Amino acid sequence: MSIMALTPPPIPRDGPLLRVDRLRQWFSSGGFMSPRLTVRAVEDVTFEIGRGEILGLVGESGSGKSTLGRAVLRVTDLTDGRVVFDGQDVSTLSKRQLRPLRARMQMIFQDPFASLNPRMTVGQIVGAPLRIQNPGISRSEVEARVGDALRTVGLADSHAERYPHEFSGGQRQRIGIARAFVLAPDFLVADEPVSALDVSIQAQVVNLLMEIKRKLDLTILFISHDLAVVGHVCDRVAVMYLGRIVEIADTRTLFRNPRHPYTEALFSAVPVADPSRRRQRILLKGDLPSPLAPPSGCAFRTRCRYAIPACAEAVPPLAHIGGGHQKACIRDDLALQPAC
Amino acid sequence: MGAPEIATAVLDVRNLSVAFATHTGPVAAVHDVSFTVAPGETLALVGESGSGKSVTSLAVMRLTPPAPRTRLDGQALFRSRDGTVRDLLAVPERAMRALRGNEIAMIFQEPMTSLNPVQRVGDQIAEAVMTHRPVGRREALDRAEHLLARVGISDARRRLAAFPHHLSGGMRQRVMIAMALACDPALLIADEPTTALDVTVQAQILELLQDLQRETGMAIVFITHNLGVVAEIADRVMVMYAGRIVEQGEVGPVMRAPLMPYTQGLLRAVPTLTVSDGFVPLTSIPGTVPSPTALPPGCAFEPRCPYALPGLCDATTPPLDDAFDGQQVRCLRWDAVAALEARP
Incomplete structure (x- = not known):
């Protein structure tokens, strides 16, 4: 409650909170004594996230x-394209110009063991964003707000004195969440926030995240490979393959009526905890192709059971097919299996 | 020998x-x-x-x-x-x-x-x-x-x-x-x-x-x-908690009708591939796995168990009981729990 009272809520504005337009993020390696190689990690990605929405x-x-999650937070310098946060183009802002915006955009990482500095106390870790954003802040104010943040995530004030190694994986993830929320941000990138946790703890952390989301009216980009968690948490879902979004729709539509063969195959591969439902799954051939040498045309065609010669010719555009549903597949004649 | x-x-x-x-x-x-x-x-x-x-x-x-x-x-x-x-x-x-x-x-x-x-x-x-x-x-x-x-x-x-x-x-x-x-x-x-x-x-x-x-x-x-x-x-499954087998049996019965409250909790905590209107909180097991250096007296799952009875579950370490059809469970109250679970 109290962490929210300290920062006035942002003035509600129209339009999506985040708009990503033809974003490209390339990485180069080699060059000296070896051929220059370019990985097109994110290629021509366009999407929006509405205020208060969770996009999976x-x-x-x-x-x-x-990479996309990091690019929208401007952790990296974009190769091309635009990221517009709350009406402001942040694509080309410098580190210094970005600093005030950082208070509004935060991130939670997957590995609660690697993302907390082992030499800092929990109080220092959670308090660091406060000190960076408000250089003149008093010690007692930091302590008070760290205490609030720790209590919000289900830990105690006294935990501030302790070090990360004294905590279990689930508790460390709570510390990471407290650090992300101590500045009461509006936008959060959660990169596999529960993947490293045990099942019984995973549910606790998902519920906690959703409770804080509701209180702060957060907008979240929820990155996960766990489709079941995504189905429970997200309003809309975007499916990526080799750097591009291949399908995006509201969660219900995507689960009930997937229109891209890759989405179908992903759903089909999820093991179901019910032995009476052992089913014939759609097994994808092989692995993800190397992003250094993606196949021509549709990148998925090498593993797609519906591929036709025309799939090799051009990259299929992410086309609108009604109701906000978009897919990048030239075949319109497929009856694909739903997730549920 | x-x-x-x-x-x-x-x-x-x-x-x-x-x-x-x-x-x-x-x-x-x-x-x-x-x-x-x-x-x-x-x-x-x-x-x-x-x-x-x-x-x-x-x-x-x-x-x-x-x-x-x-x-x-x-x-x-x-x-x-x-x-x-x-x-x-x-x-x-x-x-x-x-x-x-x-x-x-x-x-x-x-x-x-x-x-x-x-x-x-x-x-x-x-x-x-x-x-x-x-x-x-x-x-x-x-x-x-x-x-x-x-x-x-x-x-x-x-x-x-x-x-x-x-x-x-x-x-x-x-x-x-x-x-x-x-x-x-x-x-x-x-x-x-x-x-x-x-x-x-x-x-x-x-x-x-x-x-x-x-x-x-x-x-x-x-x-x-x-x-x-x-x-x-x-074909068969063996569930372990805090260093002990707490349930084992054929995979069908154990996953369809688990007898140990821990197995029940685990299965409920796994999100299924479904969609709902709005967020429905996931069923979690409260608390954390006890440290092997500080196991609770009695049943190790007792502090997290919704069916635990004070005076019983925190006092006696339950044996691994034969339930039915080769299914074994480590719970002092498994038959009472099964009756409670069977109620709609």
Whole structure:
């Protein structure tokens, strides 16, 4: 309650909170004594996230979902395209210009063991964003707000004195969440926030995240490979394959009526905790192709059971098919299996 | 003690306990665990981090730190191809080395850390063959090629020359499986073999393991925390909590009608592939797994259990009871719980 009282809520404005327009994020390696190689980690990605919305981002490792999450927070310098946050173009802002905006955009990481500095106390970790954003802040104010944040995530004030190694994985993830929320941001990128946790703890942390989301009216980009968690948490879902969004729709539509063969295959691969429902799954052939040398045309065609010769010719555009549902597949004649 | 009887099982673990020496005294990681695996059967060992599932398998393979740092009690009776039965916890290290990678194979979660990064995968598989079979390098490499093809790696001849970093995670796990199969093991212990993989690749690997099991009749002990994977692959399941078996039985009954409140909680906590109108809070198990150095008195799950009765569950450590049809449960109130669970 009290962490919210300290920062006035942002003035509600029209339009989406985040708009990403033809974003490209390329990485280069080599160059000296070796051929220059370019990984097109994110290629021509366009989407929006409405205020208070949770957009899920799913895909296999190497699909570019984490890179996209980092790019929208401007952790990286964009190769091309625009990121507009709350009406302001942040694509080309310098580090210094970005600093005030950082208070409004935060991130939660997957690995609660790697993302907390082992030499800092929990109080220092959670208090760091406050000190960076408000250099003149008093010690007692930091302590009070850290205490509030810790209580909000289900820890005690006294935990501020302790070090990360004294906590379990679930508790560490709570510390990471407290650090993300201590500045009462409006936008959060949660990159696989519960993937490293045990099932019984995962549910606690998801529920906590959703409770804070509701209180702060947060907008979230929820990156996950766990489609079941995404189905429970997200309003809309974008599916990425080899750097591009191949399908995006509201969660219900995507689960009940997927229109991209890759989405169908992803759903089909999820193991179901019910032995009477062992089913024939759609097994994808092989692995994700190398992003250094993506196949021509539709990147998914090499693993797609519906591929036709025309799929090799051009990259299919992410086309609107009604009701906010978009898909990048030239085949309109497919009857795909729903997730549920 | 005469030759032990283990009926048809490949592995018969009896009253296994594992304790590690620490600077504050011995810490028991596994208490009194007994189970069997038959040829062609897959036994899933399920539990959260710290439940003792990996330690159980490492103890069976004798890969825990040597005495006096680890104390192993009980027996792990293994039936060799020639029919002799030996206690893996009692055989000399030399005999154990002859069994590992030969009649008993193991695959791990992270194939990158299990493979040698500076040796070609063909040589690594060939080495596994040559260690246990009287064959030359050429013949061993032929066998490696055959194994790579069998685990679904295309262009196997060329892949023999690849280094692990040339391969994707799924391919590396296939190489690990090829290596494990090098000497036709009677028993494969797979410790979270698909946890680091994407769901699409996980589905491929599970299918591969099932195919190979059908072909070879090997027994599999499959360690996982993923109940979806258990439902896919297991014949029987053993649920561990705080170092003890808390429920075991056929996979169908255990997953459809679990008797132990912990198993019930775990199954409810797994989100299913569904959509709802708005967010419905996930069912969680309150609290955390107790530390092995500070186990609660009585039932280890009592502090988190919705059915716990004060004065009973916090006072007595429950035995592993036979419920029905071979299903076993460690709960003092399992019949009362079953009646409560059956109510709508």
